[in-house]
Amino acid sequence: MIVGTAGHIDHGKTTLVRALTGVDTDRLPEEKRRGISIELGYAFLDTPDTDERIGFIDVPGHERLVHTMLAGATGIDYGLLLVAADDGVMPQTREHLAVLSLLGVSRGAVAVTKIDRAEGTRVAAVQEEVAALLADSSLAGAPVLPVSAHTGAGLADLRGLLFDAARQTAQRDMAGASFRLAIDRVFTLAGVGTVVTGTVHAGQVQVGDELLILPSAKGLRARVRSLHAQNQVVTQAHAGQRCAVALVGVAKDDIARGQWLTAPHGALDTQRLDADLTLWHDEARPLRSGTPVHVHLGACDVMGTVAVLDRSDTQDALAPGARGRVQIVLAQPIAAWRGDRVVLRDNSASRTLAGGEVLDPQAPVRYRRTPQRLRELDAWSQSDAPSRLAALLAASAHGLSLQRWAGAEGRDPAALPTMPEGSLRAVDAGTGEWALGAEHRAAARDAVLSALRTFHTQRPDELGPDSGRLRRLAAPRLPEPLWRALLASLVTEGAVAVRGAFVHLPEHGLRLSSADQRIAQKIAPMLAAAGFEGSWARDLARDGGESEALMRTTLARLASGGELHQVVKDLFYSTACMSKLAALARNVAAVHGGEVTAAAYRDATGLGRKRAIQLLEYFDHIGLLRRVGDVHRLRIDSMLFKEEAA
Template sequence: MIIGTAGHIDHGKTTLVRALTGVDTDRLPEEKARGISIELGYAYLDVPPGSGLPAGQSAPERLGFIDVPGHEKLVHTMLAGASGIDFALLLVAADDGVMPQTREHLAVLSLLGVTQGIVAITKADRAEPARIAALTEDIRALLVGTGLDDAPVVAVSAPTGQGVAELRERLFNTARRLPSRHVHGLAPRLAVDRAFTLDGVGTVVTGTLHAGEIAVGDELQLSGSRARVRSLHAQNRSVERAHAGQRCAVALAGIEKQQAPRGAWLTAPHVALTTERLDAQLRLWPGEARPLRSGARVHLHLGAQDVMASVAVLDGDLIEPGASARVQLVCHAPVGAWRGDRLVLRDAGATRTLAGGSVLDPFAPTRYRRTLERLSELDACSQPTLARRRERLLTLSALGLDLARFAQAEGLAEPLQGWALGEDAGAALTTCLCGMLADYHAKSPDELGPDAARLRRLVAPRMAEALWRDVLAELRDGGRIAVRGAFVHLPEHGVRLSAAEQRIAQKVAPKLAMAGAEGAWARDLAKDCGEPEALMRTTLARLAQQGELHQVVKDLYVDTATMTRLAATVRRLAGEAGHVAAAAFRDATGLGRKRAIQLLEHFDRVGLLRRVGDEHRLRADSTLFAAADQ
């Protein structure tokens, strides 16, 4: 269990932690000299065995304390530590009573969703019992509606020891009952709040492990760079494995200290993400005097990170104090965010805490963010379980659900691949596609059908190409459509050649086979076969529509057997790099540069390759020519 201290400056947070644990969390010389906490401090306390545990649950090995600064100018540091705590220890000095930072720290805890805690009235030896009783009533009133309404209030004095043993035992009992954080199914994510270098060890980062598990030897990602876990401490003990809810110090190989600023995330590579737009559910603190309006500039605190952001309210134009609404946060710098992460907003001047909530979608859209369809997707993202979120998103995704991005947003331990299409969306797409083919055949009976790329533009132009090819393959396998080469048609439709065209097809077949990858021009074939040039062009075009030939450029044809061999060469050259260079293809085929480029551009058009800049990238999921390749 991670316990976070909270409260006004000089209300005894560090002194009480020292009395509970024997550890002085003020480690910096400046902290010693000034007598206040400036940076986050840490201490640990072993939990003795106890009774009253739920069946099958063992007591946590030790408690971790995060001692945060109480000064108003250091609330951002307090937030960096508070984002990962399980339990709040709110301190109110008996001589001062409730002060401004008491209220703001309580607001932070409430907005972060912390519902477990204890309030300690410190310096109790300096106050009369009547003062303690009156202050207890003030605190009870202050806690109403914060989520910590039922938190016990205890009076303590660190110098005399009054109430310290009782407080320690209360913490032990809570730790024994507190359920462990969910570990299974989630990838590791650690919010870095400190980094330093140790001789003989290298770069060490510390933070709270928000999800998953980390083990020695793991390959993780930090600030865009890969790093290996060299050694690991959890709750200040050397371990081989750490799990969510523990304070960790992770020694990393392959990364420098400057690559690990406060706010960075140490994650499994497949869930690493940064975003500059995220959609969130937000609650405006009831103590605010004015509504929060679209366009407001705020400090966004998420994990251990603090960035400026602008607010766009999605449910209306403003949020009244105490009310909740969905918003889009447009960040002025990239942030790491995953669905369900808690966040806090402070005003642009960083003088007060405004609101808090949780991330709904880290992949927020730039356009159409307030449409009914988008708001329905956010409703789906609000569902309480992973299974229900996926089910609802799948139902709503007319263009399919990107499973890899879904797993990334959720921070799942096991990466997902490919796309999924809901049953209703699949049925609607099939109806539209078959109807479009029927119309095409009626208007162009002499053509076999549109090529797959053109059909996609007609039916589902916004659908991912990978999903579109999966849909076509499934419909082809189910007999709903037929695919010949790059062309798609209904099974009952076919282009029939006339007797003259069949005669010409038989004549050109051996000549095209001899021409190979160089191909043959329509005018040359007409001359060699003794046929009218116009009839030759019509016949070759008809054969290309049937997938028997391939028109590389206007009037230049290559037969399917040759094109299949060339496709096999393309796949071989792509290899691990995933792309084909024109020079390498030229050398492998013995062609001239011009013809090699023309063939690669043809493969781009039909969907075997994809042109990106000067590269011809292999579409790994394309099945064009594949059956004959193998």
């Protein structure tokens, strides 16, 4: 369990932590000289009869150091608010309580300190004052204990309370969660190197793991040399612990407070996020769209602006005490995940305004208030990951990128929840895994069959559209991986048939005229003899003794029926030859990690560079390959030419 202290300056936070743990958390010479905390301090307390340790984060109480307090308070399990008996409730008492509430800290207690300096009646009055203050916060009803760090009065009761709370702290579910640690301190140790410390927010890490530092323009990576969790040497650390990580491969000056240490598959940074926000009830004015704010998330502090999403016809603002959805636009990238707590302070960093929970860390730039987008935010608001995934699939008519969803959730893409029954899934080498909900899958299926019926009615002399054209007719906004998976499922169930690159209803076939059949038989040996070079329409007309106009018409009909393949205008290949060329493309991809370059394909086929490029572009068009920069990547789910090759 991680305990975060909070309270006004000089109310005894550091002294109480020292009395509980024996550790002085003021480590800097300036802190010793001035007698106040400036930086975050850490101490640990062993719980009796268990191997667990309670970690304490001692935060500064000065009003100018609230940003440092926030860096330490994010991720704590238990809030310990301190109020001095001789002073009573002070300004930073109120602000620190607001911070704890807006961070969602609902477990905690209040220690009324320095009771040795006040009369009993004064102590009782402060206890009543504190209880009233808690009433409108997340710590309403929390225990209020009088203590004295100097005399030891009340310390046994406070320790007992903390031990009970530690026993009741639930272990965090780490199944599928990506490791991430909010960096709040960076330093170097002789013989060890660069060390970062922070609270582990999710997942687990072990010695030897490779991690990323986010956000980072340099794409920094580092390897874990050693670990300390809860101030003990360990080989593995997990969520809910204070952790020090010694890193190999990165310099101290390359890392700063506010960055994150994450598993590679959990990498995500953003400059725009949607959040469920509550404006603190003591605020005097509403929070309006366009308001500049300090954004605190994890251990970082960046500037941003707010756009209220749940606006009414009369007000584009969030009223004091109200809860609503907002988009936060950041001045610079930060790392953030769904469920992270975010706190906003005003532009001058003089008071805490609002706080809440990140819903979607990859918020859109446009159409952020449309009914469709608000339905998606309703889905992101569900309480658990499987429910969020099911709701997002139901809200996403054009499918959902599971890689994007897993990244936003901070989950390993290889450990996704079970898909709702009837969902369609697809895997793409470039864009990862996709899913389409059962209802939207049925609608897309109906759209495909309807488009084919219309096409056959309007063009009875054609076999059908190619798959790319059919997609534009039936499901133009469906991502290509899902389109290919949908088409494959329709073929499997016998709802459609595919011949070459063309799709048609099973009952529809292309009928060739006697002239077409005669010319097809005449040119078959010519196409076979041409091999990988292909045959030009004019040459086939000349060698076959036919007019060019008639030959072009017949070739076009044969190509539209899947009998031939027109790679470029007037250049044709037989299906048998194209199957061999496709097999060579697959062979090249197998040797080169899924990639097919023009040079490699030229060498494999023995053709010139120009013809090799023409063939690769044709394979891109029909869906065997996919162009990525200067290379073509094999679509591993494409079944084109596999049957012919077999």
